[in-house]
Amino acid sequence: MESWVRGIDRIRFSQGNAVLQYIQRRLMLSVPIIILISVVVFFIMHVLPGDPVRIMLAGQPVSGEIVEQLRKEYGLDKPIYVQYFTFAGDALQGDLGRSIKTKRLVTQEIFAQFPSTLQLTMAAMFIALVIGVTSGVLAAVHQGSWIDAVSMFFALLGVSMPSFWLALLLLLLFSFNLGWLPAVGAGGIKHLILPAFVLGVGEAAIIARLVRASMVEVLRQEYVNVARAKGLSNRVVILRHALRNALIPVVTVLGLQYGYLLGGAVIVETVFSRPGIGRLAVDAILAKDYPMVQGVVLFSAVIYVVVNLIVDISYGWIDPRIHYE
Amino acid sequence: MSTTVQSSVLPNAPIELGLRSRPRSQWAIAWTQLRRNRSAVVGGTVAAFLIVVALLAPWITPFDPIQTYPKDRLISPNWEHPMGTDKLGRDIFSRVIAGTPNSLKMGLIAIAIGCSAGTILGLIAGFYRGPVSVIILMLADAMLAFPSILLALSIVAALGPGLANTMIAVGVSYIPGFIRVVRASVLSAKSNVYVDAAKVIGAGDGRIMLFHLLPNVLAPVIVLCTLGVAGAILIGASLSFLGLGAQPPTPEWGAILNEGRSTMRIAPWVATFPGIAIMITVLAMNLLGDGLRDALDPRMKL
Numbered sequence: 001m002e003s004w005v006r007g008i009d010r011i012r013f014s015q016g017n018a019v020l021q022y023i024q025r026r027l028m029l030s031v032p033i034i035i036l037i038s039v040v041v042f043f044i045m046h047v048l049p050g051d052p053v054r055i056m057l058a059g060q061p062v063s064g065e066i067v068e069q070l071r072k073e074y075g076l077d078k079p080i081y082v083q084y085f086t087f088a089g090d091a092l093q094g095d096l097g098r099s100i101k102t103k104r105l106v107t108q109e110i111f112a113q114f115p116s117t118l119q120l121t122m123a124a125m126f127i128a129l130v131i132g133v134t135s136g137v138l139a140a141v142h143q144g145s146w147i148d149a150v151s152m153f154f155a156l157l158g159v160s161m162p163s164f165w166l167a168l169l170l171l172l173l174f175s176f177n178l179g180w181l182p183a184v185g186a187g188g189i190k191h192l193i194l195p196a197f198v199l200g201v202g203e204a205a206i207i208a209r210l211v212r213a214s215m216v217e218v219l220r221q222e223y224v225n226v227a228r229a230k231g232l233s234n235r236v237v238i239l240r241h242a243l244r245n246a247l248i249p250v251v252t253v254l255g256l257q258y259g260y261l262l263g264g265a266v267i268v269e270t271v272f273s274r275p276g277i278g279r280l281a282v283d284a285i286l287a288k289d290y291p292m293v294q295g296v297v298l299f300s301a302v303i304y305v306v307v308n309l310i311v312d313i314s315y316g317w318i319d320p321r322i323h324y325e
Numbered sequence: 326m327s328t329t330v331q332s333s334v335l336p337n338a339p340i341e342l343g344l345r346s347r348p349r350s351q352w353a354i355a356w357t358q359l360r361r362n363r364s365a366v367v368g369g370t371v372a373a374f375l376i377v378v379a380l381l382a383p384w385i386t387p388f389d390p391i392q393t394y395p396k397d398r399l400i401s402p403n404w405e406h407p408m409g410t411d412k413l414g415r416d417i418f419s420r421v422i423a424g425t426p427n428s429l430k431m432g433l434i435a436i437a438i439g440c441s442a443g444t445i446l447g448l449i450a451g452f453y454r455g456p457v458s459v460i461i462l463m464l465a466d467a468m469l470a471f472p473s474i475l476l477a478l479s480i481v482a483a484l485g486p487g488l489a490n491t492m493i494a495v496g497v498s499y500i501p502g503f504i505r506v507v508r509a510s511v512l513s514a515k516s517n518v519y520v521d522a523a524k525v526i527g528a529g530d531g532r533i534m535l536f537h538l539l540p541n542v543l544a545p546v547i548v549l550c551t552l553g554v555a556g557a558i559l560i561g562a563s564l565s566f567l568g569l570g571a572q573p574p575t576p577e578w579g580a581i582l583n584e585g586r587s588t589m590r591i592a593p594w595v596a597t598f599p600g601i602a603i604m605i606t607v608l609a610m611n612l613l614g615d616g617l618r619d620a621l622d623p624r625m626k627l
Contacts, residue, residue, distance in 0.1 A: 032463065033463075033466060033467060033470060036463055036464065036466070036467030037467050037470050037471070039467070040464070040467050040468055040471070041479065044479050044480055044482075044483050045479070045482075045483055156608065156611055156612070156615075157604070157608065159607075159611065160555065160559075160604050160607040160608035160611050161604050161607075162559060162562055162563065162566075162579070162582075162600055162603045162604065162607075163563075164563065164566045164579075164582065165582060165596070165597075165599075165600030165603065165604070168582070168585075168586065168589050168593075168596050168600070169593075169597070169600075171589065172589055172590070172593050176589070176590045259470075259471070259472040260472060262472045262475065263472030263473060263474035263475050264474070266474055266475065266478065266563075266567070267474075267563050267566070267567065270567060271586075281475065281478060282478070282567050282569075284482075285478060285481065285482040285486075285569060286568060286569075290482065290483075293478075293479055293482045294479075297471065297475055297476075297478070297479045300471070300472065300475055301470045301471045301475075304470055304471070304472065305470055
């Protein structure tokens, strides 16, 4: 799906500081997006039918007085735009409020949990790349054969499989029955294998389909014929000449796909009882802790924007034909 | 667009066209292609079967899906209970059948919301230039910056958990995708001569959008809807699994799976079968969606 991050202009390199200028411009373009993200988060929490105070109280019988008092405490009695500017102003200063449940600073909680999510998503991305690129290349090279059919069937299965279901089945096999891997919690690499695999499988499926399509295209190019005509081995032609070019579109979507992983982390962290911002969000929703929900969602969206920014900037380094202007 | 497609598809198009009073439409051609696509036919058949099961669900469950039978708890699959029973003694097979309408509705209603709102906004954003379009697009972009499950999650947080709220939440999270796709198609359709012609004969903006542009952006919308239903069922089931969607004892696949979590070690069948149901459904919709895309426009980037 096309997104604003794809709005990369094809740019030409002229001077040494052109890259810096490009980075500067991309940073500037991110500002309105981040402002809008904050508007959307705020809108969801405050304007949708569903009074935050009522949600917080969740059916507890309390007097109207207490409701009014809570409303005042959280500034919910002020006009909506005043509330937004207070929220945005605080957020800019790194203050996302306090959790209703734990009374700790939302930012503090997020920063405590995020490293775990980062580790999980990066490991999942790695697994997804290894499985996705391998099966995509194999499918493209053996286009039309059973290898192609099998890997594309698994790719389709990968995107159709509920991750929480796969997680439970793998837990049953590797933790309960075989006892090879720990079922829950976080810690060493053993704790990371199952969650990262579950999160990575769906992603691997998407990458496999993309690599296959891109590789099929590249294998038809003249320079691949030239490489073959020079007498290079099949292996060299595929790995050095074709794959490098086929991977360019994959890199472009990696940033977009990071959002998919962040979303998937919500489920994976919950199933494996792993610490992380995804589980933080689910726990916060179940506890009606709305400043926390707001904070985590805003933080995740900003992380997503930043990741895409990094991908955009590194794009020129990956594909030397693209120049900055 | 339709005329060029026809002449390239039909080898002896001029003669054909001369003989026929009415040339085959783009849709008729797509239909023929779809029927030739084996995996799409399989997907479509499975989807149709699931819809029939969903419609007949109240009458075909062998046991009451909600009534508990404590003495029958955690029976492993056998002839009487082909998918076993859960910790409350309920027949999983009956619960999976009874969950079919809920899970399918989750996908269909969510996409109905996302598709209708997204298509209208996309038509407006593509047709008009000006501040309204810019605002629509910027909001769509901002919404796309949220991982869709997180967006749905936060909307559920605001509305409160429940099956209906989950459908709304998932539907809203699909709006920006539709806006983007419809707008892109409108931008290219807008430059067609028939749009100018409609303007010249005095058609209003609404008329042009509805009768001239909408039919021409329908192909990608249909594909996006089909693939979207697959995704929405998955996200809806995920939310139910997290305890935010269907509330117990309502049978819904994600919710049944969640109920089976605590007994996974001793009674894995409780969680296994609803998961298979989700996978088969999503797989069928994906196969159908892929087939539709290939039939309608293989170059479509969805």
